[in-house]
Ligand SMILES: Nc1ncnc2c1ncn2[C@@H]1O[C@H](COP(=O)(O)OP(=O)(O)OP(=O)(O)O)[C@@H](O)[C@H]1O
């Protein structure tokens with residue numbers, strides 16, 4: 130019951146400490162993670178936005194260059210020069226060698242008739258008058274088409290410029306290979322999941338995307354989401370994964386360059402940081418848990434120890450209280466008992482006196498009288514001893530201080546008991562330390578204690594056995610132990626043996642005061658008596674007396 | 683042992699009677715009274731060598747008070763205290779008031795007799811010294827040997 134109290138206390142302390150120390154750690158970790166994730170996302174968006182813009186600019190530059198070359202050629206040649214097939218072929222070669230990407234080149238007159246054509250097909254003589262772009266270029270001067278299939282069944286787009294010459298207009302038209310455009314656009318794709326492509330205003334792929342979709346097919350991206358020149362949005366793709374899309378309109382506002390990217394790929398560094406964070410936190414948790422358990426265990430066991438000491442002190446207090454109460458009572462009744470005892474003793478003495486007289490000596494019952502009288506005297510003596518021992522508690526017993534040699538005292542006590550022990554076949558062995566100092570103590574009282582303990586040991590053994598008495602110095606104390614190989618004291622009786630009147634001896638043999646008187650004496654000297662016993666093995670009583678240096682004379 | 687005069691003071695009459703009988707059987711000159719006042723009265727008229735005085739007596743005078751009175755009337759008489767309870771305080775007080783010693787009840791007659799013998803011996807020595815001193819005094823005053831009566 131008591132131990133469960135300590136464990137629950139320990140659990141409570143550990144719980145509170147862990148909660149208090151974990152909560153801020155977790156809050157800190159979470160906020161740090163989100164803060165970092167936010168900056169990471171911002172950075173990713175910035176990066177993708179920048180790329181989209183830069184790539185759109187390269188596409189713009191590419192187109193601008195093609196248009197510029199085409200315009201330059203138109204401006205520097207007359208219609209008549211142009212319609213010479215050889216001339217045009219030369220021009221086409223120059224254009225491709227300077228800039229490249231031109232698939233074919235043709236000259237169209239104001240009636241929409243392609244008058245000359247250089248390129249892989251035979252398109253000379255085709256009339257473009259009904260093509261919507263023809264009207265467009267005639268009015269605006271420059272035209273850039275979307276990618277389309279047209280006559281050739283290959284995706285392509287055209288650029289055309291108008292030249293006014295002597296009030297007559299003609300058109301120089303070139304086809305551009307969208308693969309080259311695709312090459313430029315694809316430079317913007319990032320990592321293993323990124324994609325980059327061009328979309329028309331209507332959302333038609335103008336270049337092949339890397340994944341899902343083909344040139345000229347409809348993308349499911351809504352181009353109106355991309356309002357400004359560059360816009361970054363986060364959208365779910367068909368598979369439900371979140372993708373970051375950056376869209377940048379080209380200068381001509383016809384095409385939209387799209388770069389997309391799985392944010393996860395860009396956030397590798399974030400995850401690395403997160404993993405480091407988790408590791409640190411896990412180790413931190415472990416360290417905190419271990420320290421907490423260790424320190425609480427330490428604290429609780431210390432508490433337990435001090436509680437135990439307190440309990441021991443309490444028990445001692447109760448014991449000495451009990452003895453004091455007995456003493457008080459004894460003092461009260463001593464007089465009342467000793468006076469009648471005194472009368473009895475004198476009366477028997479008087480009877481003894483009378484038994485000496487001649488006429489009574491002749492009585493046949495003389496012997497009976499004599500033994501009876503003796504018995505009465507014996508029992509008076511027994512009663513006197515009880516009262517006398519009880520009074521031992523009543524006296525303030527300021528120990529009368531003299532120079533005491535503990536070993537001498539032990540030896541004297543052994544001498545007193547030697548005969549008694551020998552008749553019972555009991556050996557008394559003394560193992561006395563030669564290093565004991567002379568102390569200031571009460572020799573008579575110490576002798577009484579040793580006498581009580583040795584008598585108890587001999588009585589416990591009964592017949593045949595060994596009693597060992599040892600003296601040792603322990604720091605500031607002298608330790609005397611008396612060990613016997615008698616029957617031992619059962620655990621449940623061990624706490625009672627110091628109680629006054631506790632005895633297991635036959636009526637008349639023991640008063641049960643020996644140990645309590647000894648306890649009282651040693652306690653008043655500032656010492657201690659302890660016992661250790663095992664049933665069947667024997668008993669050790671240990672007396673500790675503080676070393677008090679004798680006064681110098 | 684010289685014959686000496688004993689006074690026993692104890693309120694316990696059974697004890698008093700018996701002890702007197704036993705002392706007398708041993709040819710000792712013993713008298714008994716049962717309280718302090720009676721003892722003091724008696725001592726005013728008779729000389730005693732040893733008084734056995736019970737410390738605890740009910741009513742009137744207790745042992746210590748009686749002791750003080752006795753010592754005032756007959757400073758040379760030796761008093762042995764009898765007590766059923768050997769409280770150090772009482773005994774020390776008794777010694778201060780001039781008691782010879784104390785004995786614990788119950789006590790054997792032999793103990794009592796030897797204690798009385800010691801007390802008597804002390805008193806005899808004391809008596810002798812005083813007599814010598816008085817004789818010396820007288821010699822010096824008269825400048826001659828004292829004349830026998
Ligand atoms: N060495 C011992 N071995 C076994 N039991 C012991 C020993 N010492 C004491 N005891 C037990 O403790 C009891 C109390 O001992 P204590 O000395 O107080 O009284 P006692 O020996 O019975 O009587 P007394 O000492 O007055 O003659 C004993 O009766 C005995 O049962």
Ligand SMILES: [Mg+2]
Pocket residue numbers: 581584585639643644
């Ligand atoms: Mg004993």
Ligand SMILES: [Mg+2]
Pocket residue numbers: 468693694736737738739740
């Ligand atoms: Mg009395």
